[in-house]
Amino acid sequence: MMKSATIDQGEVAFYSQLADQWWDEQGKFWPLHRLNRLRSEYLRTAICDHFGRTAGVTRPLEGLSILDIGCGGGILAESMAALGARVHGIDIVERNIRIARQHALQSELEIQYEYVDVEEVIERPHRYDVVLNMEVVEHVADLPLFVSLCTQLVARDGILFVATINRNLLSWLFAIVGAEYVLRWLPMGTHSWPRFVKPRELEALLAGNDMTVNALTGVRVNPFNRQFSLSSRHSVNYMLSAIHRHT
Numbered sequence: 001m002m003k004s005a006t007i008d009q010g011e012v013a014f015y016s017q018l019a020d021q022w023w024d025e026q027g028k029f030w031p032l033h034r035l036n037r038l039r040s041e042y043l044r045t046a047i048c049d050h051f052g053r054t055a056g057v058t059r060p061l062e063g064l065s066i067l068d069i070g071c072g073g074g075i076l077a078e079s080m081a082a083l084g085a086r087v088h089g090i091d092i093v094e095r096n097i098r099i100a101r102q103h104a105l106q107s108e109l110e111i112q113y114e115y116v117d118v119e120e121v122i123e124r125p126h127r128y129d130v131v132l133n134m135e136v137v138e139h140v141a142d143l144p145l146f147v148s149l150c151t152q153l154v155a156r157d158g159i160l161f162v163a164t165i166n167r168n169l170l171s172w173l174f175a176i177v178g179a180e181y182v183l184r185w186l187p188m189g190t191h192s193w194p195r196f197v198k199p200r201e202l203e204a205l206l207a208g209n210d211m212t213v214n215a216l217t218g219v220r221v222n223p224f225n226r227q228f229s230l231s232s233r234h235s236v237n238y239m240l241s242a243i244h245r246h247t
Contacts, residue, residue, distance in 0.1 A: 022073025022099055031221075032075055032135075038219065038228040039134065039239065040079040043161060046215065046241055047130055050159045059084030067128040067153055069118060070136035074100030074111065080132075081109045088112045088128070090121060118149045127155040134163040134239075137202070138195045144205055151209040156244060160211065163219070163239040167196035170235045199234055211242040 021027040048055040051064065062084035068077045071089030073096055081087045081104075089111060091097050097115045104111045131154045140146040154160050203213045218231035218238045 022075065022096070023103055029073075029075075030226075032072075034221075034226060035219070035228050036075050036079060038230070039163065040076065040083075042217070042230065042239065043080070043132075044083060046161070047159065050241075050243070051129070061085035064129040065126075065155075066130040066132060067121070068132045068134075069150060070133070070139070071100060071113065072096050074103055074113065076132065076134055077111050077113075078104060078107055078109055081111050085130070086112075088114065090114050090116050090118070092117050118146065118153070122149050122152055127158070128153055129155050129158045131158065131160045133161065137162060137164045137197055138192075140195075143195075143197065144208075147202070147205040148209050151206065151211050151242075154211075154244065156246070158243075160206075160242045161239065162202060162242070163237070164202070165196045165237055166235055167194075167198050168235065199238060199240065202240065206242045210245050212245050213240050213242045216240045 022029055024030075025033045044060060045055050047053075047064070048060050053060050060083055061080065064085045066077075066080050066085045066087045068080065068087060068089040071077045071091050072093075074089055077087045077089040077100065089097075089100060090113075091100070092115070094115045097113050100111070100113045104113070131150055133150055137143060137146065151160060199216060206213060216234065216238060217240075218234040218236070219228060220231040220233070220237070221228050
């Protein structure tokens, strides 16, 4: 069993039980598959804007190195690899990594998947053009330490992305009561409301690690057609990007 200051073993056990369902688009992870279509396009545009690339070409991220922290079964990692990026996906659930590797082979995509935590990766010399933290920060045991480690993995002129859930009454009603208990879109126990992170809290943590938030957008879901879209409101789900201050 992997142990580190940022890992919550309860979260590891929870997602280990669900690991076999990652690529069932009609199963318990269907929201992630729907969300992935939106966030992949968001990332494609934002990364190209940051590095001065043309988003409309077939493989706009060719040659860029991407670290996908908490990659799960590889849903987002495969989308980034298909756009040309060199993707390193890491996860603390060993079953997730096995499933991600198997699916990448089936998809004929070259992706480096590794059962490892950020504490170990930070000890290595490599830094990444893009670091992804999508739906991860609300599950870690030590958020300040985790954010600090993640920021150190971003190359000097790189960019960090975080997707998470705000902490307020609306997020409790929609992300937990609605999504888990009423609509049953997510397995009960997927989220813990006290671990949700307000944008200003995340911005402060990033600023304490010499990073500046350069974009913030909300994400909303239509409960009738189950489609995700970007929003100017950050009350529930949101995504942000941050860069080193010297850039």
